[in-house]
Each structure stands twice: as structure tokens, then as C-alpha cells.
Amino acid sequence: MKKIIYIMAVLITAYLSSCKKELQETPSNTIAPENFYKTKSDFELATLGTLGVLQGTSLYAWYIHYVMEYQSGDLALAAGTTWTDLNWVTTDGFVAMTWTGHYNLINNANTALDKIDEVSFDKASKDALKGELYFLRAVGYFNLVRMFGRIPLHLKATTSPNDASLPQSEISAVYDAIVSDLQQAENLLPVNNPYGLGRANKGVAAGLLAKVYVFMAGYPLNNIAKWNDALVQLKKIIDPSNPSRSVAPFNYNLEPDYQNLYWQVLKLRTTGTGLPTFGKPANENGPEAVFEINYKRAGGYYSAIFPSSLIYQGCSFWLFNQFEPNDYRRSVTMVDAPNDPLGGVTLQRKFQATGNTWNDNENNWPYLRYADLVLLFAEVENEINGPTPTALRAINAVRARARNAAGTQRTVPANYTVTEATSKDALRKLVLHERTLELSCEGQTWYDWIRTGTLKDVLTSQNRPNTYSKKILLYPIPESEIDITKGKLEQNDDY
Incomplete structure (x- = not known):
């Protein structure tokens, strides 16, 4: 089952997420083919493709881990690197690809959500698919708002260059959209997703919403209610x-x-190849896995590279x-x-690592x-x-x-x-x-x-006291995005 999911995810992701300029907020070409989104199976495939973006190289198969983990001090790299010195630059490729991956995820979810109520099929399947799409879109925005702060908020599909660029929304508005998506996901999703393990369900929507509320209670919103x-x-x-x-x-x-x-x-x-x-x-x-991003050793981009x-x-x-x-x-x-x-x-x-080579792990x-x-x-x-x-x-x-x-x-x-x-x-x-x-x-x-x-105190305990500034609370908006939008997007402070 897992192998079928990943093969289909590769196909549909390539189908839906192709774009002329990879480092864009959203794809530049039209991505809703006229002959697609007509049947239940089309939406099943589209949802798998959206999940496939989350599993993909730009996100949890590789790039996002470098952006999330090395700066924390959990993992160790040589001094003088961008990650350990917290000296991100506006042209950093890992940051740019993480931005792009999340917006591809969001746009895939938007495209399917825009179309799904136009097609008639059984309510149980439709609710499960809609709920999962709302959940995946919420994941995209929850990651993005914590990483970049004020970001463009796309809640409808981008189908042409004319609507590809939106101004940044306030952080509170992004969190409101996340809450709305997770509330809808919780209402729609069953306790056990009929599409199997590794798919969103009522528990993960409810749990992630609780976590979102905790983040809203803290910095930067400080909404203690x-x-x-x-x-x-x-x-x-x-x-x-x-x-x-x-x-x-x-x-x-x-x-x-x-x-x-x-x-x-x-x-x-100890080498790049060879079976461990x-x-x-x-x-x-x-039973502890509220939500795991699943991988199968099938080669290509849909196996876990990072471990x-x-x-x-x-x-x-x-x-x-x-x-x-x-x-x-x-x-x-x-x-x-x-x-x-x-x-x-x-x-x-x-x-x-659990695989034979550098990109076929199944953790x-x-x-x-x-x-x-x-x-x-x-x-x-x-x-x-x-x-x-x-x-x-x-x-x-x-x-x-x-x-x-x-x-x-x-x-x-x-x-x-x-x-x-x-x-x-x-x-x-x-x-x-x-x-x-x-x-x-x-x-x-x-x-x-x-x-x-507590970040400043932690960095001091890590012997990195000189790295702290308000700047490092957010990553830079990729310079390529600012260029594409002709300055509509504003760079985060001090970059």
C-alpha cells in the first residue's frame, strides 16, 4: 500500500506542481488541467499528490531539516557555517526551496479544495479527502508562519501569473486561517481515515489545533486567551x-x-553506499504516532534522504x-x-540510515x-x-x-x-x-x-551568546521571491 501511495504521489505531484521558475511563491503556469478533477479517483490522486509534496525533497525528505535543526544546537556542524552561526542570507538555497515546497503544497491543496464540491461522490470519502486537504494546508501555513512571519495567504488556487503574487498578511491573520482549516479538518475527518495509515485523521487535526493555540499564546502574538x-x-x-x-x-x-x-x-x-x-x-x-510522514524504500525523491x-x-x-x-x-x-x-x-x-544508498531510507x-x-x-x-x-x-x-x-x-x-x-x-x-x-x-x-x-538564554548556554538578535527569530524572505513580485514582498528585519 505504501509503495502504491508514493508512486502515485510522484506522478500527481509532477502533474500538478510543474512550474517554469522553481523558486516562486506559487507556480507561474496554469496547473488545473481541463480533463482533471472530474471523478472521485481524481481527487484521491490529487490528495496523494498534495501529501507527496510534504514528503518531497523540498520539505521532509531533505531541505526543511537543515533549516529547522542545525540552528537549534541539537545537531553539530563545524563553526563558521551558515547554520551554526545563524547567519542566514537572503539567497540561501535551502531556505528558498523550503518556501517553494510549502507553497506548492498549499497550491495543490487549494486547487483540489476549489473543485471538490463540484463533483458528486460518496460523502464519507469526500469528507475524508476534504479534511485531509484542509489539514495539509494548515501544516503548510503553520510551518511557514513560524519560519518567516508575515507571509502571503493564498486560500484559493493560483491558476495564472495574474494572481500569483499577494502581499504579506499579518501573522495573526495567518494563524486565524490555520485555526479555521484545522477546525474544518477536525469536523470532517473520521477517527480512522479510510485511506489508511499515514493519512490525516480527527485526532491529528484536534492535536495540531491544540499545538497551534499554544503557539498563539506565546511570542509573537502573546494571546494568552x-x-x-x-x-x-x-x-x-x-x-x-x-x-x-x-x-x-x-x-x-x-x-x-x-x-x-x-x-x-x-x-x-562510513561511506556513501553500502547496506548497514x-x-x-x-x-x-x-499508538504514539499522532501523525507521521511516511516513507518507503522505493528510490527517488519519495524516500527519506535526511536520516x-x-x-x-x-x-x-x-x-x-x-x-x-x-x-x-x-x-x-x-x-x-x-x-x-x-x-x-x-x-x-x-x-x-536504513537504506542502501543516500536517498532510499524508509524512516x-x-x-x-x-x-x-x-x-x-x-x-x-x-x-x-x-x-x-x-x-x-x-x-x-x-x-x-x-x-x-x-x-x-x-x-x-x-x-x-x-x-x-x-x-x-x-x-x-x-x-x-x-x-x-x-x-x-x-x-x-x-x-x-x-x-x-527563552532563545537568548539557550544560545548563551550553548556558548553562542553573540549570535542572538531579533533577526534570527525569522528566516529571510527568499530574495528570488522579492524579485519575482517586484518588491511587493517586504524583507524581514535586518536582512
Whole structure:
């Protein structure tokens, strides 16, 4: 099934997303063929194509990871690089391709959404497809607004050069559109998507909406009323009395063994080719996977490229030192010793290569995990009610799972008590630190530090104090986009 999905995704993405100028906000040619969008199967194929863009090289198969992760200090590169020095330039190719990939995703979703109600087919299938398209468009805008701030807001398909360029919308307007899309997705999607695993469902729409509300409560909107909206959403999924499991109708729970979330490859590959020795496969699309971006080793652009490259890099000593020495998650995330062949880093294990060559890995990418939602629940409960037993119960559920080291119970990390969580601010810091440990190398921490206003302190702890400025809170609008729109788009501050 997965193989069929990716073959079809390649075909439809190429069909819908072709364009004369790759680094454009939206494609320059007409992308709605007259003979398409006529049948149910056309919309099934179009939705797969939209999902295929998310899986593609511009986004989660490669480029977006460089933009998201290396600047966070989770991963280590040599000093003097753009990523580690946070010295992004307006012509950076990774930033430009990430922008383009998201707008291709959005335009594919818009094109299908504009047409789907014109065609008659069974309501259950139509609702599932519409809900998934709304969800995917929301993902595109949620990523873009956090990365670039004020961005053009396209809610209708771009079918000609005449409507390709829109002015930037305010950040609040973009978030309002994201909320609207996720509310529609949650209403339309079933608990179990009839199109199978790896497809959006009611739980991921509800969970991502909760996460969006958390971001709206933080910087730059600082809309503290959204804490209450987030709590309402999270209680749809999480049982406050037993946060390690979800409430009906959902079937999420914390994976009992942290290593089961990731492929554990026993032998590191040291060249660009050659089959690694496989260890334990990840429990992909398992009970903790609220939404995973699925990959299958089928070659081409629709296999995961990024995990392969990580074996040549590694995790930073800063991240290594965030863990207590006997925290099982450290051993799963990285080689548990700061002395490796690369020098200056400790080799990463969390997303090891699983393929034969550099671009045929099949590691899924965890876009939203249940543990992420549990920690957000602890954070939201604390922000509203302070360090309550309910908030402590949530963070401690994640820490209790971490003590189960492949069936052997450890004492580290211990549960937090009122002794550590003496105030709202104290528990706030504990939750944010726990998110760094639990979600490291998963594209989360950088944006957590920005929304919570802690980025400057983190960079100082990483011995990068001179890199902080307001400039680094956003990436530059690609210079090519400003040129194409003849200056209609304004560059972010200080670029």
C-alpha cells in the first residue's frame, strides 16, 4: 500500500506542481488541467499528490531539516557555517526551496479544495479527502508562519501569473486561517481515515489545533486567551487522570519503550553506499504516532534522504549534556560517549540510515507525537492553574516512560514533585527542558524557545551568546521571491 501511495504521489505531484521558475511563491503556469478533477479517483490522486509534496525533497525528505535543526544546537556542524552561526542570507538555497515546497503544497491543496464540491461522490470519502486537504494546508501555513512571519495567504488556487503574487498578511491573520482549516479538518475527518495509515485523521487535526493555540499564546502574538482554547482541545485527547493514554474515541498512548519510536541500526555506515546492519525497526504508525510522514524504500525523491546524512554529522555536546547520565533517551538519541571518529560531536542514533544508498531510507518522520501533546498539556495546565497535581502527572508520565530502558527499569529520570515545581515559573522551566530531552532532533526545540522567549538564554548556554538578535527569530524572505513580485514582498528585519 505504501509503495502504491508514493508512486502515485510522484506522478500527481509532477502533474500538478510543474512550474517554469522553481523558486516562486506559487507556480507561474496554469496547473488545473481541463480533463482533471472530474471523478472521485481524481481527487484521491490529487490528495496523494498534495501529501507527496510534504514528503518531497523540498520539505521532509531533505531541505526543511537543515533549516529547522542545525540552528537549534541539537545537531553539530563545524563553526563558521551558515547554520551554526545563524547567519542566514537572503539567497540561501535551502531556505528558498523550503518556501517553494510549502507553497506548492498549499497550491495543490487549494486547487483540489476549489473543485471538490463540484463533483458528486460518496460523502464519507469526500469528507475524508476534504479534511485531509484542509489539514495539509494548515501544516503548510503553520510551518511557514513560524519560519518567516508575515507571509502571503493564498486560500484559493493560483491558476495564472495574474494572481500569483499577494502581499504579506499579518501573522495573526495567518494563524486565524490555520485555526479555521484545522477546525474544518477536525469536523470532517473520521477517527480512522479510510485511506489508511499515514493519512490525516480527527485526532491529528484536534492535536495540531491544540499545538497551534499554544503557539498563539506565546511570542509573537502573546494571546494568552489561547491557553484556555488549547486546554479544551487537549482534553479531547488526553485523560488528565492517566495522561499516558488517550480518551475515547482515540487510541493513542505513550510507546512503552522509547527506542521503539525510532529505527535502531546496529552498525554505522562510513561511506556513501553500502547496506548497514539492521537492528530493531521502529514501531512506525504505532499508538504514539499522532501523525507521521511516511516513507518507503522505493528510490527517488519519495524516500527519506535526511536520516542518511545524519550519520556523517552528530549531536552536539550541548545536547548530550542536557540529559542526566543514565537517561535512557540519551542512549537512544546518540552514541552514549563524547568520543567518536568525527571529533567534537557525539554520533546520532535517533534517525539512523536504513537504506542502501543516500536517498532510499524508509524512516518515517514524526510530525506530531502523543508525548508532544502530553507535555503541551502539562504546560497549558500550569499556565492556567499553576503547578497542579494534574500538570505534574502529565510531565511525569513522559519521565516514567523514559525509565523503561528496553524492559529494565531505571531510577532516572525521577518523577518531579512539589519540591522542584514550587511555582508556575519553576514548572514552566521543567516542562520546556523536558521537551528538549524528549523531542530533540525532531524539529521542535527551536520554535519552543522562540515562543517561550527563552532563545537568548539557550544560545548563551550553548556558548553562542553573540549570535542572538531579533533577526534570527525569522528566516529571510527568499530574495528570488522579492524579485519575482517586484518588491511587493517586504524583507524581514535586518536582512
